[in-house]
Amino acid sequence: MQLSPDQIVFWQYGVFKLNATIAFTWALMLVLAVGSRLITRRLTDDVGPSRWQSLLEIVVTGIEQQIETVGLKDPRRYLDFLGTLFLFVATAALCTIIPGYESPTASLSTTVALALTVFVAVPWFGIRGQGLGGYLRSYMEPTFIMLPFNIISEASRTLALAVRLFGNMMSGAMILAILVTITPFLFPVVMTVLGLLTGLVQAYIFAILAAVYIAAATRARKPDAKGQSEPEQPIATEGLVHG
Amino acid sequence: MLIDWFTVVAQAVNFALLVWLMKRFLYKPILNAIAKRDARVAAVLADADTKRDEAGREREEFDRKNAEFDRERDARSAKVREAASAEGERLLAEARAKADALSVRRQAARRSEARSLHQALARQAQQEVFAIARKALADLATTSLEERICEVFIGRLRELEGEAKDELAKALASDEAPALVRSVAELSSDQRASIQKALDVTFSMEVPLRFETSPDLVSGIELSANGCKLGWSIAEYLRSLAKSVGDLVDEGLESEGSALPTDESALDGVAVDGAAPALPTPAAQKAIADGS
Incomplete structure (x- = not known):
């Protein structure tokens, strides 16, 4: 039994290899890009857009609203990154209904890669938002004693992000595989449906957590009226997810 | 090993590429389309507001002109009515005056005629x-x-x-x-x-x-x-x-003249002032x- 699509290698040359993870990622990229291109090729600014355009508009504006809900003031700055994160993970989860498909997000390599992008994006947006000094000072809040804990927190949440997604997606695939061997017909269908739901929830959680981390980094400290400063609390999504 | 670092790097690059592709083919066009539509809707609404304001102004102008026209029309018709009434009064008065004058003339003519006739008759008879x-x-x-x-x-x-x-x-x-x-x-x-x-x-x-x-x-x-x-x-x-006969005739004519009715029809009966016979x-x- 394979735990990860990484283990399905189509071609290898030294360290370079083409495994199922990369291949299905490319396929997903192709589907997303070509699908978007096909739909957005005939965009209209009329009052009555086409159904596909309406769908994409709903998706995009929905993501935008979610980002804004998290507390990011200018959602369009983060839309490219966070939106793509959600769409990629969600599409990867939705495609699990296709026979023979191996979700790239069931590979820890993919989830680690995504978590690493978040790990990079958080300081990137943080520094863009409040400058290098401001961002670095946020590690010493409320006191410099918290510096190591903040660093550990940064690293651990990245790891948690990666493992959470991997665990959920992989487990879904694993459970499905096991159930197929035990009860080949009816039950896997139910589990697949459940897996779709789980996959979408995970996509949402992954994107929202990334947004929360970015939000925490971009608006870490702002002086209030009393001259004191308090870190603004991002919404308590993380606790819920961990729970 | 669950983590294949080449795949990690490749996936990170893939993801970065996907971000660019999505930005290029999805977010930008969609957001542009939405922005354009919003702008268009805003423009249409602004245009509608402008037109509504303009229509309101035109309606007010129209109402004002209408009211002014009504006032002017009323004033003119009142003036015309007044002028027509005055002209009517004048014409009526003129006609009445002419009729009176004519009537007086006719009356006088009839009296004169009657008198002449009486005189002529009296004289003729006398003679x-x-x-x-x-x-x-x-x-x-x-x-x-x-x-x-x-x-x-x-x-x-x-x-x-x-x-x-x-x-x-x-x-x-x-x-x-x-x-x-x-x-x-x-x-x-x-x-x-x-x-x-x-x-x-x-x-x-x-x-x-x-x-x-x-x-x-x-x-x-x-x-x-x-x-x-x-x-x-x-x-x-x-x-x-x-002379006696003339006096008698005169008296008779005078008494008839004093008893004369003033209306036109009665004048047909004619009585004239006393004809003076040759005295x-x-x-x-x-x-x-x-x-x-």
Whole structure:
């Protein structure tokens, strides 16, 4: 039994290899890009857009609203990154209904890669938002004693992000595989449906957590009226997810 | 090992590429389209607002002009009505005045006509009556009648006294020309002498006389000097009668005229002021009075 699509290698040359993870990622990229291109090729600014355009508009504006809900003031700055994160993970989860498909997000390599992008994006947006000094000072809040804990927190949440997604997606695939061997017909269908739901929830959680981390980094400290400063609390999504 | 670091790097690069692709093909076009639509909707709404404002302004302008037009129309129609009314009054008054004037003229004309007719009739009747009387008396006049008339004249001359006598004496005295004695027929010398004698005796002076014949007298003798007249003739009686008849006619016409109705229709019945018949001169009247 394979735990990860990484283990399905189509071609290898030294360290370079083409495994199922990369291949299905490319396929997903192709589907997303070509699908978007096909739909957005005939965009209209009329009052009555086409159904596909309406769908994409709903998706995009929905993501935008979610980002804004998290507390990011200018959602369009983060839309490219966070939106793509959600769409990629969600599409990867939705495609699990296709026979023979191996979700790239069931590979820890993919989830680690995504978590690493978040790990990079958080300081990137943080520094863009409040400058290098401001961002670095946020590690010493409320006191410099918290510096190591903040660093550990940064690293651990990245790891948690990666493992959470991997665990959920992989487990879904694993459970499905096991159930197929035990009860080949009816039950896997139910589990697949459940897996779709789980996959979408995970996509949402992954994107929202990334947004929360970015939000925490971009608006870490702002002086209030009393001259004191308090870190603004991002919404308590993380606790819920961990729970 | 669950983590394949080459795959990790590759997936990170793939993800970065996907971010770019999605930005290129999805977010940008969609957001642009939404922004354009919003702008378009905003423009349409703004345009609609502008048009609504404009329509409102135009409606207000229209209402204002309408009200102004109504006011002007009312004012003009009132003025026209007033002018028409005034003109109507004027025309009516003018017509009434013309009608009144015409009526008065017609009335006057009818009165005048009626009067003329009455006068003509009265005169005609009078003349006819007196012509007949005169002719009858003239036919009856004979020498003996003339003589008798002469006697009556002389007798009256002798009987003359008082104021009439004084006036006649004064007239005879003041007149340089001989006193005129008129008669219908030629007086005989005896008659002339008798008259001369009677005058001389009556007035105690010699009165120069000249004698003329006058058929107008019908029958009678008349003495006239310096405006005073004394005589006896049937013509005088006839004149007196004519005067009486004329007075009667006049009175009748006056009473009819005073009873005249003012309306036009009643005028057809016509009554005119009294027609004045030929009146005797004052001297004749006096002579008549004296003679009678």
